[in-house]
Amino acid sequence: MITVTFEGADGSRITTKARPGTTLMEAARAASVPGILAECGGACSCSTCHVYVAPDFFDLLEPAGEMELDLLDFAWEPDPASSRLSCQIVLNEALEGLVARVPERQG
Amino acid sequence: MKPIVIIGAGQAGLALAAKLRALGCETPIKLIGAEPAPPYQRPPLSKKYMFGELDRERLYLRPETFYAENAIELITGTCVAAIEAAEKIVVLDDGTRIAASQIALCTGADPIRLPAAIGGDLAGVYTMRNLADADAMADEFRPGARVLIVGGGYIGLEAAAVAAAKGLQVTLVEMAPRILARVACAETATWFKALHQSHGVDIREGIGLSELTGKGGRVARARLSDGSDIEADFVVVGIGVRPGVALAEAAGLAIENGIRTDAFGAASAPGIWAAGDCASFPFQGCRIRLESVPNAIDQAEAVAAAMLGQGAPYVAKPWFWSDQFDVKLQIAGLNTGHDRVIVRQGDKLGTVSHWYFAGTRLLAVDAMNDPRAYMTAKRWIEAGQSPEPASLADPAIPLKSVPLAAPQTELAEAP
The missing domain is CATH 3.50.50.60 (FAD/NAD(P)-binding domain)
Incomplete structure (x- = not known):
C-alpha cells in the first residue's frame, strides 16, 4: 500500500493508503477528501480533481497528456509547476509519501 | 430518532x-x-x-x-x-x-427492453445499465463474434466502439433517419458515423428491428424493417431509458x-x-x-x-461526456431549441466542435477531442455569454479572441 497525504486549502490534512495501480483521485474519493469532486469518475473529461503536487513528487510523475494539459489550463488557478489532474496519477512505490494540495475550489 | x-x-x-x-x-x-x-x-x-x-x-x-x-x-x-x-x-x-x-x-x-413478442426475452439479448448487465455480456465480446446493436444513441455507440475495438463484427441499426437523432445535431451524427465506419462498424440508419429469432432459446438471427435478415451471436439493446x-x-x-x-x-x-x-x-x-x-x-x-433546511434552488449546469475509440466527446449545455449549428475546426488534426445557437444565444457545444472548446463553451454558457458566431466559425481567430455578442435581454417590454 502507498501512503498519500492531501492538504486542504484550510490547512487540514488527510493521510490515507492506496493500492499500487490505482489513481490518486481514487485514493481521495475513498477517503472522502473534501474538494476532490471527480465528476467524470476518472475519465479525464472534466477538471474537478485538480491538485497541486509537491515538487519532489511532481518530477516523478508520468508527464501529462494533451487532454489533461488542455483541461488543466481551465482549472482553478493552475500552476504549470505543480498542477495535475489526480485521476491521471497512477500510484506506484516511487510515490510513497506523496503530498498533494487541494485547490480552494474546482473550476 | x-x-x-x-x-x-x-x-x-x-x-x-x-x-x-x-x-x-x-x-x-x-x-x-x-x-x-x-x-x-x-x-x-x-x-x-x-x-x-x-x-x-x-x-x-x-x-x-x-x-x-x-x-x-x-x-x-x-x-x-x-x-x-x-x-x-x-x-x-x-x-x-x-x-x-x-x-x-x-x-x-x-433501460427500455425489447418486447418478448419480438424476441426480447431470448438469451443473448442484453441491455447496458447495471453491473450485472455488463458482467453477463462480458464473455460475449470475443474477437470475430457478430453483434447487433439496436439503437444509435450514446450507449449503443459506446458498445459498438468497444465491440469493434475488440475485433467483433458490429452492425448497428437505428430506426430514426440518423444516429443520435434525439440528442445531437446532424453534424455531430455525421461525424460519429464516419468515425464508426472507419473502424468497420456497419451502421444502418432508418432501419428498425422487426424481430429476433433464436435457436434453442438463444438469439441467432434478426429480421430488419427493410426485410433483410442478419445473423447475430448476441444483441445489445440501447433504445433509451x-x-x-x-x-x-x-x-x-x-x-x-x-x-x-x-x-x-x-x-x-x-x-x-x-x-x-x-x-x-x-x-x-x-x-x-x-x-x-x-x-x-x-x-x-x-x-x-x-x-436540512439549508437549501437553495438547484441550478443545473448540464454537461456530458462519451468515449468512443480514441475520441473524447464533451458536451456542455442543452441543445433543445437550437436553430443553427456553427462548426469550428480545432487547433489539432481531427478536433472539431459544434456550437448550438438559438438566434445569437449559445445553448450548447459538442466538442470532439477539443477540451479547450468544451471548457470555454461551458464557462460562456454558465455565465450567460455568447460568442459572436461568424468569428467563432473562423479557425484563424483563437477562441480566446472571439468577441462576445452584446448581452441579450429577454424580450423587453414595449415602451
Missing part, C-alpha cells in the same frame, strides 16, 4: 447520504439499493470496464468501511415495495416497515416525465424528495430531467442541504 431513508443506492443516493453527513446531519441514514453491489459508477460499464481495464472493486464509489465510519446503513439487494407518503413509511419487499423522518427517491432510470417512477407513482406523487420536484428537489408530498435520473425539475422556465452523473451528484447534494 426516525431515520432519513434514501431509496436507490446509485450515484445520487450515495452523494445525498455523504452530503448529509458532510453538512453535520446526525440523523440515522438508511441507504437502500436493489442491486447487490455497493454504490458504483455506471459510466465505465460501457467503456473501461468492458475493456477489462478497470477491476470491479474500482467501480465502487466508496470502500466498504466508509458506510460504517459515516453511520450510513447501507442495505443492498433489497427492493422497496411501497411508500406510504402521508405517514412517510417505507415498506420493503420482505414486509419490513420503516417509519422515516424524510424520504429521498434516487431511483434512477431503467425510462425514469424510475413506479414507486412514486403508486404512492400518489406527481409525475411529469419523472418524479416532479420543485427547485429544491421536493416532491409533491411533504418530507419526500427526489434527485438524479428519476427527477424532473424546473430549468430556465421549463421542466427537464437529466440523465447524467454530474447532475445526479449536484442535485443530490442540493437536496441534502434542502432536507
Whole structure:
C-alpha cells in the first residue's frame, strides 16, 4: 500500500493508503477528501480533481497528456509547476509519501 | 430518532447520504439499493470496464468501511415495495416497515427492453445499465463474434466502439433517419458515423428491428424493417431509458416525465424528495430531467442541504461526456431549441466542435477531442455569454479572441 497525504486549502490534512495501480483521485474519493469532486469518475473529461503536487513528487510523475494539459489550463488557478489532474496519477512505490494540495475550489 | 431513508443506492443516493453527513446531519441514514453491489459508477460499464481495464472493486464509489465510519446503513439487494407518503413509511419487499423522518427517491432510470413478442426475452439479448448487465455480456465480446446493436444513441455507440475495438463484427441499426437523432445535431451524427465506419462498424440508419429469432432459446438471427435478415451471436439493446417512477407513482406523487420536484428537489408530498435520473425539475422556465452523473451528484447534494433546511434552488449546469475509440466527446449545455449549428475546426488534426445557437444565444457545444472548446463553451454558457458566431466559425481567430455578442435581454417590454 502507498501512503498519500492531501492538504486542504484550510490547512487540514488527510493521510490515507492506496493500492499500487490505482489513481490518486481514487485514493481521495475513498477517503472522502473534501474538494476532490471527480465528476467524470476518472475519465479525464472534466477538471474537478485538480491538485497541486509537491515538487519532489511532481518530477516523478508520468508527464501529462494533451487532454489533461488542455483541461488543466481551465482549472482553478493552475500552476504549470505543480498542477495535475489526480485521476491521471497512477500510484506506484516511487510515490510513497506523496503530498498533494487541494485547490480552494474546482473550476 | 426516525431515520432519513434514501431509496436507490446509485450515484445520487450515495452523494445525498455523504452530503448529509458532510453538512453535520446526525440523523440515522438508511441507504437502500436493489442491486447487490455497493454504490458504483455506471459510466465505465460501457467503456473501461468492458475493456477489462478497470477491476470491479474500482467501480465502487466508496470502500466498504466508509458506510460504517459515516453511520450510513447501507442495505443492498433489497427492493422497496411501497411508500406510504402521508405517514412517510417505507415498506420493503420482505414486509419490513420503516417509519422515516424524510424520504429521498434516487431511483434512477431503467433501460427500455425489447418486447418478448419480438424476441426480447431470448438469451443473448442484453441491455447496458447495471453491473450485472455488463458482467453477463462480458464473455460475449470475443474477437470475430457478430453483434447487433439496436439503437444509435450514446450507449449503443459506446458498445459498438468497444465491440469493434475488440475485433467483433458490429452492425448497428437505428430506426430514426440518423444516429443520435434525439440528442445531437446532424453534424455531430455525421461525424460519429464516419468515425464508426472507419473502424468497420456497419451502421444502418432508418432501419428498425422487426424481430429476433433464436435457436434453442438463444438469439441467432434478426429480421430488419427493410426485410433483410442478419445473423447475430448476441444483441445489445440501447433504445433509451425510462425514469424510475413506479414507486412514486403508486404512492400518489406527481409525475411529469419523472418524479416532479420543485427547485429544491421536493416532491409533491411533504418530507419526500427526489434527485438524479428519476427527477424532473424546473430549468430556465421549463421542466427537464437529466440523465447524467454530474447532475445526479449536484442535485443530490442540493437536496441534502434542502432536507436540512439549508437549501437553495438547484441550478443545473448540464454537461456530458462519451468515449468512443480514441475520441473524447464533451458536451456542455442543452441543445433543445437550437436553430443553427456553427462548426469550428480545432487547433489539432481531427478536433472539431459544434456550437448550438438559438438566434445569437449559445445553448450548447459538442466538442470532439477539443477540451479547450468544451471548457470555454461551458464557462460562456454558465455565465450567460455568447460568442459572436461568424468569428467563432473562423479557425484563424483563437477562441480566446472571439468577441462576445452584446448581452441579450429577454424580450423587453414595449415602451
